[in-house]
Amino acid sequence: MKLPVVVKRDSAAYRGLYVAALIAIAVLVFWGSTLERFEMGQVTRVMIFAIAIAGLNIATGYTGLLSVGHSAFFGIGAYTTGILVVKHDWAAWATIPVSAFVCLIVGLLVGLPALRIRGLYLAMVTLAFAVAFPEMVARFDGLTGGSSGMSIPRALLRPPEWSGYALGQKDVWLYWVAIVVLLVTMYLIRSLIRSRYGLAMTAVRQNEIAAASSGMNIAVVKVAMFGISGAITGAAGGLFAMYLGSLYAEGSFTLLAGITLLIGLVIGGERTLLGPLIGGVITVYVPYYTSDLGQGQASAVLFAVVLILVIFLAPSGIAGGLGRLGRRFVVFRPARPAPVAGRSANPPDAHRAPPVPDGSLTVKERQDS
Template sequence: MRWRAGWLWLLVFGLAALVPLFVRSGYVYDVAINIMIFSIAAYGMNVMLGYAGLLPLAHAGFFGIGAYTVGILTLKAHWSFWLAWPVGVAICALLGLLLGLVAFRTRDDVFAIFTLGVGVIITQVINKWDALTGGNDGLNGVTRPTLLGLDFDKSASFYYLALLSLALTVFLVARVRASLFGRSLLAIRGGEDLARSAGIDVYTHKLRVMMLSTALAGLAGGLYAIYVGFLGAAITGPVTTFTVLLYLLAGGVGTLAGPLLGTLIIRVLQQSMQGLADYQYVVFGPILVLLVLFFPAGLAGLWARLRPARAANGREVAGAGI
């Protein structure tokens, strides 16, 4: 079955790569690029929540750190985006390690509350450090890069950059999931004491997955910075974190397709309800409650549950024929 999943992902990304050949609408590009950027952020949250059972509520803070690192280095230090982007990812991974050294002295709800507090602190630092971040005025004029004569200021070119970044993220997360490290994380999610009794170094594994999670958040943030061209402290706040969490819950926590599927569905719904402005969450709230009550594994989990049922029905039909 694993090889079938691999071919399915190749088909999905192959079809996505053909979109610019048929689409010329800037609006469609904008929606698609935002879906891919925030899917990467959702994958970063998924490796923590879905694989290790840890809820990181400072996720938007690291998304913002990745974005502001790219913005500051390209605008003020005049670095190339291609250098600033990996530096931003590395800084997020390092700060994730430092956060983990403290945060993993707590567990469960206390961990979530602690990381939420760290996220608020990150927002306040960005908002108040006027000389570096622009404070309330933010950073404006972050420009898109060029590479070997290819101008990423064009929608189609940036679309491919975002698509390639998403494909590499999915590949990385899939490799992690199938590795001994990934299986150890699932054991930790099942119970830390039991994982320790099986010889798993729980603390080290949690630090490593924290670094991976924050690095992916920084990766998405760096893309976001050059795509929108303007950065404000609001993107680092709890609203962004809970929005990414909503994408993940809708798609399926702990699944490989869930972050992409959830982001796709919710972002399309958000675009269709733009006229509701801030009242969108009055609609999304009940949707989230219904998802948790009736589809706790999300849409990807529902699909996984239906597959065995269809297979069983197929065997029954085949048996009747015999």
Template sequence: MSETANTANTASTANEAAAEPAEVQAPGRDASGEPGSWGARLRDAAVERWRPIALAALLLAACYAPFQLVPFRVFQLTMVLVYAVALLGLNLLVGHAGQISLGHGAFFAVGAYAAALMLDRWDVPYLLTLPVAAAVAFVLGLGLGVPAVRLHGLYLALVTLSIAVFLVPLLKRFESVTGGSMGLTLTKPAPPAWTGLAEDQWLYFLALAVAVAAFLLARNLLRSRVGRALHAVRDNEAAAEVMGVRLPFYKTLAFAWSAMFAGAAGCVYTWVIGFVSPDSFPVTLSITLLAGIVVGGLGSLSGPLLGGLFVMFVPSWSQDINKAAPGVIFGLLIIAVMYVAPTGLAGLAGRAAGRIRRTLRRE
């Protein structure tokens, strides 16, 4: 009896001793005594709380910018937003679904011409051309996605590139519809009198509204079951299929969604430029868009915006540096950015933010 009582007392004392550190655990330490556990969680939660505030501040700055810049700079920022919407679709296909496309500029052109024809032939209201152009591009992307399901890698890249190659001569051939090499000249959307805005400012805010809506749509899409399925397809197709992901369906859907964003961007491009022609959408446009999303950052929501800045400003800077060979300067700049930031500008910004968080955790 005495041995049993001693054993029970010993076990009780051991349990109390084991429980004591959990009760007197110091703030900022985990069960093993390592510092920074609680503090890290608190700081990460603070980062998440501050993220909406940072996005709101960025949106306010974007709304304030056109009132402080000259019309040409406002036009450049408008084009950045247009390219960002197009790159958002390309990022969905390449960065999140793992499929490659060298024909994204073709869907951009489809959206532009769909809007231009509606405005020129049937005098459709401007805002109504946006969903129609996006729907037309979506249907064409769906049609491309069906045969593209059986292709991978270089074969898929070659097929998509061929679309961008034959688009320009195809548009020139149907001169009675597309205007041929002369293109179509359109009237830009006029700002309502009650806004008090200039034309360039009104176009900027139209592009900003479309860009915000597109980014929200992409964000919600990627957080849904569709986004998780696309990531599974990108990471490992065989494993995704074993888990029940329908590869043909989601690959086709990725092409369709990507084309839809490009078509919407092409529509806004028509509003901003007021002119479309086959030569406005060469093969190099598709290649430049692909370079833009790689430089901006694949698989990141901020990548398309950074890529839009790259696509808009770097070619013009290359022209200013060397008017004889701007393409050489443009290529060298791409190589330099990829060397410094192999995961894109968004990845570089993410690493910088990570270093700041680690520094705060040490304090």
């Protein structure tokens, strides 16, 4: 058999592979719900970080707006959930859209400097945003708990009655909530990058001058994508607050957390759908397993070595490397468009002269006569 095998979209083979992939995903999801409490919590944490990295992928990966301050969006989403649950008696799951909306507004405001600057200078602005966030939390201690942090009582994180889960099954409930948010996020991102706005994002990333000269509104694209990026990461922050049950800005939402999200994106693979999920796995499990090999600084050094090795082995990220490897065996091609009704499937050659009706003269015959 000749490799790679070409599979046309909308063909029977393509639909079979698509259904097989859906079945495999469903099996993995239901298998995850049967894990022990700690292992299920780790998987939930992977999905939360995957959502946060997917938000960063919108701004940095697809649009080319380098940001190292997405930990602030992560923290704003978490504190929005915490404040609404503790001080206003909201159901925890109902705060996730609010966290996303608040971070959308903040993202639009933070994205305004991207109208004038880009690259390293924009990264410095987002860095200042990340550094300032813990200080702002400490300043508004009456609302956020300040440097003492905010604790969310376990009873307030009780699953809703309609879910069928009891208070002791909070981990299972949160696992399914994270699954739903992750799937919705991936679907929305997939739809976005396949739309005309996805083409605009690519144009802005590759050449802003050429995009502007073609009539594209660069300002709207930059600010809107930064806002959407912040909203997705804020939703992940709301889930993170439900997962932890306690918030401490100096511990979970520092500049180091923003750098960790960026590293997860680079290693997982920019401009890919699976890259953030792989980055979430790396972000959660690499520190967990390397911590057994050393204590303190030794653990951090081992973590850095593992990350550097992955970067050297897969410069385009793990998802990009797997994609190139897969294309050696299977290549997906677009299906040939169906012929329009009333038209021939094999139209005549455009350069061929049309047939001459009986009794009429061609142009050459008229010239000769």
